[in-house]
Amino acid sequence: MTRPANPVEGSQAQPLVYVIEDDEAVARIVTRSLAEFGFATEWFRDGGSVLRRLKQAQADLCIVDLGLPDIDGIELLRQIGLQSSCGLLVLTGRGHMIDRVMGLELGADDYVVKPFEPRELVARVRSILRRRRAQVSGAEAARHAHFAGWIFDSSANTLTGSDGAAHLLGVAEAEVLRAFLLRPHQILNREHLLAQRDLSPADRTIDVRISRLRKRLEADPQNPKIIKTVYGAGYMFMAQVSWR
Numbered sequence: 001m002t003r004p005a006n007p008v009e010g011s012q013a014q015p016l017v018y019v020i021e022d023d024e025a026v027a028r029i030v031t032r033s034l035a036e037f038g039f040a041t042e043w044f045r046d047g048g049s050v051l052r053r054l055k056q057a058q059a060d061l062c063i064v065d066l067g068l069p070d071i072d073g074i075e076l077l078r079q080i081g082l083q084s085s086c087g088l089l090v091l092t093g094r095g096h097m098i099d100r101v102m103g104l105e106l107g108a109d110d111y112v113v114k115p116f117e118p119r120e121l122v123a124r125v126r127s128i129l130r131r132r133r134a135q136v137s138g139a140e141a142a143r144h145a146h147f148a149g150w151i152f153d154s155s156a157n158t159l160t161g162s163d164g165a166a167h168l169l170g171v172a173e174a175e176v177l178r179a180f181l182l183r184p185h186q187i188l189n190r191e192h193l194l195a196q197r198d199l200s201p202a203d204r205t206i207d208v209r210i211s212r213l214r215k216r217l218e219a220d221p222q223n224p225k226i227i228k229t230v231y232g233a234g235y236m237f238m239a240q241v242s243w244r
Contacts, residue, residue, distance in 0.1 A: 015129055016040045018059040020050045020076070021091070022069050026114070030063060030091070033118035034125065047071035047079070054083045058192065060129060061087035063121075064108075066094050081107045082233040085186045087128040091116065142243035145181040148226055150217065154178055159216065167216065176209045180227065180237035189234035210235060 017034055021027040022045050031041040042059070044050040047068050062080055066073025077088060088108045109128040112121055145152040149162040157174040160166045169177065179193050190206045214221040228236045 014038060014040045015060040016042070016057075017125065018042050018044060018050055018053065018062045018086075020044045020047060020062060020068065021065045022046065022067070023065070026065075026091075029118055030121065033122050037122050037126070039122075039125070045069070047073075047076040051076075051079055051083065054080065055189075058084055059086050061089060061125060063089045063091050063125070066090060066092040077108060082187050082230065083189060085183055085188060085192065087125075087132055089121075089125060089128060091121070144244050145241055146244065147181065147184075147241045148217070148239040152177060152181060154181075169216075172209055173212055173216075176206070177213055180235075181241050181243075184237045184239065184241045187230050187234050187236050193235065 015038075017039050019027055019030050019034075019041055021030065021043070024045075027043045027045075031043055034041050042053065044053065048070050050062065062084075064073055064076055064080070068076065071079075073090070073092065077090070080086070080088065090108045090111045091114065092112075093114045109131070110124050112124060143153060143155050145154065151160040152158070153160070154174075157169045157171065158166045159169055159177075176193050179188060183192075193206050193209075210227060211221070214224050214227055217226050218224045226237065226239050228238055230236050
């Protein structure tokens with residue numbers, strides 16, 4: 001999908017929102033309202049379709065209906081969280097507190113109950129994306145990331161250990177490490193870590209970079225504690241990170 005400049009957010013790329021909703025009338029209202037305010041959208045009638053799509057292209061945010069024909073919405077939130085670090089907004093007719101709590105515990109950023117006011121929905125989408133952008137921008141504005149006894153200088157691509165020895169990282173390794181440090185405790189798939197889409201399943205580039213980073217960071221690279229593999233989903237950076 002071509003994503004032209006967004007008139008709402010200035011020079012930033014047009015945000016892409018996946019709408020997972022089996023009611024065509026509701027989906028039409030949501031997608032039309034988002035388009036009016038500068039969002040690109042793709043509509044999916046069921047959970048399986050969006051999970052397949054996420055393997056090809058990542059969205060900035062997913063709007064998830066809990067009452068889908070093929071998979072419970074709560075389970076879909078969990079599976080999206082395994083594949084993507086996108087924002088999550090629940091849009092549903094279920095008003096029960098247990099659904100709201102479970103949705104938020106599974107990583108949803110907000111929860112809207114039907115019937116809804118389209119402009120309020122758009123405002124909530126924009127609010128989620130602003131908060132997420134501010135979190136990443138705040139980290140990117142700082143230069144040094146501190147984690148597990150290491151200091152990473154993101155401007156010089158140097159990694160300094162507790163012994164004071166500095167190691168110059170290659171550009172490829174530094175890019176992967178920076179992606180982890182900007183999003184610790186989140187599952188990142190190969191597309192996130194390589195900033196590419198539509199990678200071949202046979203592409204092992206990321207595995208080589210992860211292996212090199214583990215050799216540098218881990219006390220035992222065969223039993224990693226910092227960069228964990230989440231089988232079938234990607235990798236997760238487990239250390240606490242502070243940017244200064």
